[in-house]
Amino acid sequence: METRFKDILAAHQRISRFIHKTPIFTSHTCNAQTGRSVFFKSENLQRTGSFKLRGALNAVLTLKEKDESLKGVITHSTGNHGQAVAFAASLSDLPCIVVVPDDTPTVKMDAIRSYGADLVQCEPTPTSRKSTCDRLAVERGLSFIPPYDDYTVIAGQGTIALEFLEAVPDLDAILVPTSGGGMVAGIAIAAKAIKPGIKIFAVEPHGKMLGGCLQAGGRLWPNPPQFLDTIADAIRTQQIGHLTWPIIMQHVEKEVFTATSEDIIVGMRFAFERMKLVVEAASGTVIWAAMSDKMRCMDPGMKNIGVVLSGGNVDIDKLPWLP
Amino acid sequence: METRFKDILAAHQRISRFIHKTPIFTSHTCNAQTGRSVFFKSENLQRTGSFKLRGALNAVLTLKEKDESLKGVITHSTGNHGQAVAFAASLSDLPCIVVVPDDTPTVKMDAIRSYGADLVQCEPTPTSRKSTCDRLAVERGLSFIPPYDDYTVIAGQGTIALEFLEAVPDLDAILVPTSGGGMVAGIAIAAKAIKPGIKIFAVEPHGKMLGGCLQAGGRLWPNPPQFLDTIADAIRTQQIGHLTWPIIMQHVEKEVFTATSEDIIVGMRFAFERMKLVVEAASGTVIWAAMSDKMRCMDPGMKNIGVVLSGGNVDIDKLPWLP
Incomplete structure (x- = not known):
């Protein structure tokens, strides 16, 4: 791949x-x-x-093409990728959770919520973002949309x-x-x-x-x-x-x-x-x-x-x- | 007319x-x-x-079409029309004076100067702007480009x-x-x-x-x-x-x-x-x-x-x- x-x-x-x-x-x-x-x-x-909408949308639409029973999507983001995944999910009528560091600017968190996603806060480290996201993905059966390290996002x-x-x-x-x-x-x-x-x-x-x-x-x-x-x-x-x-x-x-x-x-x-x-x-x-x-x-x-x-x-x- | x-x-x-x-x-x-x-x-x-460039440019170019010996142009402006006339004059290689009220924001005065016009300050009243402009136009033989009350500007x-x-x-x-x-x-x-x-x-x-x-x-x-x-x-x-x-x-x-x-x-x-x-x-x-x-x-x-x-x-x- x-x-x-x-x-x-x-x-x-x-x-x-x-x-x-x-x-x-x-x-x-x-x-x-x-x-x-x-x-x-x-x-x-x-x-x-x-620009983040381009990668997020390609990833979400590709997942949906491959799996019509897709339950929803999850990601972690400082904001732009979060907004993009939230909007991409709303275009596809899919539930969406975005994990954000707790020091994210309010204006970015409000924007993510405005696209209908649920927000979960974590510590502002790459490690905490990833572990929180992994745990919730398993618990809720959601597919992870990576911010960059994914061939469909690229x-x-x-x-x-x-x-x-x-x-x-x-x-x-x-x-x-x-x-x-x-x-x-x-x-x-x-x-x-x-x-x-x-x-x-x-x-x-x-x-x-x-x-x-x-x-x-x-x-x-x-x-x-x-x-x-x-x-x-x-x-x-x-x-x-x-x-x-x-x-x-x-x-x-x-x-x-x-x-x-x-x-x-x-x-x-x-x-x-x-x-x-x-x-x-x-x-x-x-x-x-x-x-x-x-x-x-x-x-x-x-x-x-x-x-x-x-x-x-x-x-x-x-x-x-x-x- | x-x-x-x-x-x-x-x-x-x-x-x-x-x-x-x-x-x-x-x-x-x-x-x-x-x-x-x-x-x-x-x-x-x-x-x-x-948008002011549209009217200023039409006025300056029309004057120049009618009078090839045009000496230069002058106007008064809080800024946008001044920048527009200055730029229109520079496109036509004409000298330009802009009369500005002395409370005009610095950023606007600098912008007018950046197009090569000379600035003259006056009191911040419509009356002072007009009289300063009229006097300089006569003294220097410059044609006045009105900010709005002119058929070519309109x-x-x-x-x-x-x-x-x-x-x-x-x-x-x-x-x-x-x-x-x-x-x-x-x-x-x-x-x-x-x-x-x-x-x-x-x-x-x-x-x-x-x-x-x-x-x-x-x-x-x-x-x-x-x-x-x-x-x-x-x-x-x-x-x-x-x-x-x-x-x-x-x-x-x-x-x-x-x-x-x-x-x-x-x-x-x-x-x-x-x-x-x-x-x-x-x-x-x-x-x-x-x-x-x-x-x-x-x-x-x-x-x-x-x-x-x-x-x-x-x-x-x-x-x-x-x-």
């Missing part, structure tokens, strides 16, 4: 009538500052407010690249915010199948160490798995998944962009002030990366840069630049 | 290669809450961050309706934020020419008294002209213009939506939280109006409602819901 390009094409067939084909924006200011053409795929305008996220390259066939590179790695893996499989020469860059919050791991060719992360200390709460998982890791090793550039919380705020402010788009901190990483000194020093032959604005679920009463 | 439908078609020919055909968004939440289909024309994503704003009805031909009504009345007048002329049965509703900040004036058929406003006390700084002119007034009397519904600052915040928050769009307070008025009790009580035969999100130039360090 793996995720092949044809699985991504099938995912797009399966999910496209339920999702938005999100618009792609450009910014004269950004192009002038970078000397390249930058294209922003605005998954912040996706239903449920993030295939769903890969549909972003289909739409992006259909609209902008000349993309030379795509910058992708990276946490467990589902989105960057799916995008890499699809984009490289369509256009083998395209470069896929992961963008990470400070402390993730992805560049070091990719260059060493090994999983150097400490165990048990940790969350990073970053304002980008949607991408604070330190370790890449076990299924996404070999895909990323094969297809994603070893050169990784690393964003501090200050960098992330620069990126977010650009979206709010110049592009008039509400984006969450995870999307701030890639906007900053596109306009960074590191990008400025890269091959000028990379003319057309794609940037995935992953989501817009941010607490507007607690924007990170406010005192 | 007047603004005819054919002038609006000519304006669209003249300006369309310089402006964005702004996207139109829908919101499942808004449709579910209102029981109608609501379409948001997002002029907040227009170049310079507001024609430019009317192009919004061309794009809106091309994309959504079934619109039954359009809600328009109203200040001097250039946008609502232009939209009304174009929309009624294309679809005579369509209803055009003005939406005003509290204190404007437009409904009373329209119902009485007269200009009941106190003189000299005043600015309203509203958070919607882009639409705080109390009086409708003298050229826009008869157009509005003829084409715009006598029933006006009036938004308090609290109502405006409700509308703005909906854009930020649910639609992931940065809008300024003027746009908050129409979002609130579309979802208001007043709209809920209107003819259920009005199924498809257009809403013009006029602009997105807001100081993100001073959002009005923050303490």
Whole structure:
């Protein structure tokens, strides 16, 4: 089992009538500052407010196709994947439980509830999330929808690249915010199948160490798995998944962009002030990366840069630049 | 001289290669809450961050067509029209002065300067703006670009309706934020020419008294002209213009939506939280109006409602819901 390009094409067939084909924006200011053409795929305008709906919906619909007696679904999430699974379940008339760390922002918990899911709180560690989720799945007979480490989820996220390259066939590179790695893996499989020469860059919050791991060719992360200390709460998982890791090793550039919380705020402010788009901190990483000194020093032959604005679920009463 | 439908078609020919055909968004939440289909024309994503570019550009380009020796342009503005004229002048390689009230938000003054215009400050009254502008126009030989009371400006704003009805031909009504009345007048002329049965509703900040004036058929406003006390700084002119007034009397519904600052915040928050769009307070008025009790009580035969999100130039360090 793996995720092949044809699985991504099938995912797009399966999910496209339920999702938005999100618009792609450009910014004269950004192009002038970078000397390249930058294209922003605005998954912040996706239903449920993030790209996560693509993977969750593909996973839930695939499960239902295989098992018509499916009792319901369960997942754990800091928010975006939880909203996505809750909405995907409601579209399929399935019960849904979402396990959330007890420090999840209220606005995200309310959003998950608004799609009709039941919430269960756990301690804010990767280990507690997993054990709570496993226990409830067995007790209630629910199927687990993983946030990233699942071939149907990866295939769903890969549909972003289909739409992006259909609209902008000349993309030379795509910058992708990276946490467990589902989105960057799916995008890499699809984009490289369509256009083998395209470069896929992961963008990470400070402390993730992805560049070091990719260059060493090994999983150097400490165990048990940790969350990073970053304002980008949607991408604070330190370790890449076990299924996404070999895909990323094969297809994603070893050169990784690393964003501090200050960098992330620069990126977010650009979206709010110049592009008039509400984006969450995870999307701030890639906007900053596109306009960074590191990008400025890269091959000028990379003319057309794609940037995935992953989501817009941010607490507007607690924007990170406010005192 | 007047603004005819054919002038609006000519304006669209003249300006369309310089402006964005702004996207139109829908919101499942808004449709579910209102029981109608609501379409948001997002002029907040227009170049310079507001619809004002349409009118300013049509005015500047028309002047230049008529007089190739045009020395430069001047205007007065709280910000959006100033940015628009500055950018329109830069596209035409013309010098530009913008007279701004001395209480204009810094973010707006910086934006005007960023397009290469010179700024001159005046007292924050309609009278001071006009006299400063008139004096400088004579001294420097510059042509004045009015913010709204000008037939070429009205024609430019009317192009919004061309794009809106091309994309959504079934619109039954359009809600328009109203200040001097250039946008609502232009939209009304174009929309009624294309679809005579369509209803055009003005939406005003509290204190404007437009409904009373329209119902009485007269200009009941106190003189000299005043600015309203509203958070919607882009639409705080109390009086409708003298050229826009008869157009509005003829084409715009006598029933006006009036938004308090609290109502405006409700509308703005909906854009930020649910639609992931940065809008300024003027746009908050129409979002609130579309979802208001007043709209809920209107003819259920009005199924498809257009809403013009006029602009997105807001100081993100001073959002009005923050303490």
